[in-house]
Amino acid sequence: MLMNFRSIKIDKLPTIRRLPAYLNILRDLFVKGEQYVSSSYLAEKMFVEPILVRKDLELTRVAGTPRVGYSIEELITSIEEFLGCSDNLDAVLVGVGQFGASLLGNRGLRNFGLRVLAAFDEDSHKARTLAHRVPFFEIDRLEELLQRLHVTIAILCVPSEDAQKITDILVASGIRGIWNFTSENLAVPEHVVTQKEDLASGLAVLCAKLVRNRPTHH
Amino acid sequence: MLMNFRSIKIDKLPTIRRLPAYLNILRDLFVKGEQYVSSSYLAEKMFVEPILVRKDLELTRVAGTPRVGYSIEELITSIEEFLGCSDNLDAVLVGVGQFGASLLGNRGLRNFGLRVLAAFDEDSHKARTLAHRVPFFEIDRLEELLQRLHVTIAILCVPSEDAQKITDILVASGIRGIWNFTSENLAVPEHVVTQKEDLASGLAVLCAKLVRNRPTHH
DNA sequence: TAGATTGTTAATCGATTAACAATC
DNA sequence: TAGATTGTTAATCGATTAACAATC
Secondary structure (H helix, E strand, O other), X not given: OOOOOOOOOOOOHHHHHXXXXXXXXXXXXXXXXXXXXXXXXXXXXXXXXXXXXXXXXXXXXXXXXXXXXXXXXXXXXXXXXHHOOOOOOEEEEEOOOHHHHHHHOOHHHHHOOXXXXXXXXXXXXXXXXXOOOOOEEEHHHHHXXXXXXXXXXXXXXXXXXXXXXXXXXXXXXXXXXXXXXOOOOOOOOOOOEEEEOOHHHHHHHHHHHHHHOOOOOO | OOOOOOOOOOOOHHHHHHHHHHHHXXXXXXXXXXXXXXXXXXXXXXXXXXXXXXXXXXXXXXXXXXXXXXXXXXXXXXXXXXXXXOOOOEEEEXXXXXXXXXXXXXXXXXXXXXXXXXEEEOHHHOHHHHOOOOOEEEHHHHHHHHHHHOOOEEEEOOOHHHHHHXXXXXXXXXXXXXXXXXXXXXOOOOOOEEEEXXXXXXXXXXXXXXXXXXXXXX
């Protein structure tokens, strides 16, 4: 029943990936009482070129003022809106292993507006959600409770073997987006999107940088 | 003393990011006793086009055979070698919060060859490393022990406020690569590389896909 | 006014995709 | 031989960078 579709193409993906980092910096400045920021300041913080910052900020449609910079408040609002921070970031967590549980306490994600309304796993992992005050349920009740919760996003942190089985349940229960921390490539119908995170790919990049940065290497 | 440098440019970064996923698939096939694999098979598993797979595999320098495909064993060996899986993946973990601790049990990373030789934090977090049998030390001893361990990689999972301070210690102790899970952009000298992971950027991409995949949206 | 910073337009660079010849 | 699959070469696409005019 479920088919594989090529994942949808997103325009300006690299820019979108950088937006949360801009948001962090901008919020810091806002808290400090700053009103305007230049592309060169943001560039220095982000370790990129100012022109790239200006191109990125184009996406927010906020117009800067020559000699002054960009309004920090406008940028924050616009980025938050663009990313949908405030709305639609209600999620459930499926799979409360040590990794899954750690997401519940992640400051970066909370700052971004992610709210985990419920966590599901076998009962033995219940304790892990207590500290974060997230309601815990047996995984058997996933389908039943999803019907009631009106949640769009599921964070998938189950063992890889169970990933597709749980995905099928999530899809059947009306989930629209799956944030996939398993090492499986999930098959989902067209109206559902997935985003796979792969820690090993980051490690691969680190290794590549290490090799290419060795003093003996050129 | 420490300066900011533009992060070094890595050739074929997207390909390098995909290599760990290829490796997973190839190892599965190897365990099943398969000997050859076609680009179209890998493409289907990876949700990409076969031509992209062939281009990616060019990097391994493994030659395929028309009508037959690529030798699975050769590909595995070559990718492992390319990524430096077997060697140089000894690391220390600094910051044993729930997230940091969860990395100790991550199967994907262990499959990739990452070995955490020691973990550092305040004593209250000692318990978290026990289950994973990783030696735990007070963070005061970081500098002293790094001199002895001959480790190239540090995994940084401390609170963002402490990130730069700990980084300076790591750099002074001879660390060559820092895998940065904090939300700080670290300043390091030229002979040290960093790789920053940002969970929020993955969530931003998921949100973008959700918005662009809404039935009402076009 | 002079000078700093934005924003536009064009150039470059690199990744992906396409077409098809080579090969087993 | 016929046909499937690799590998090469070229085309396309998109992201980054550069140059500089516009603007406050």
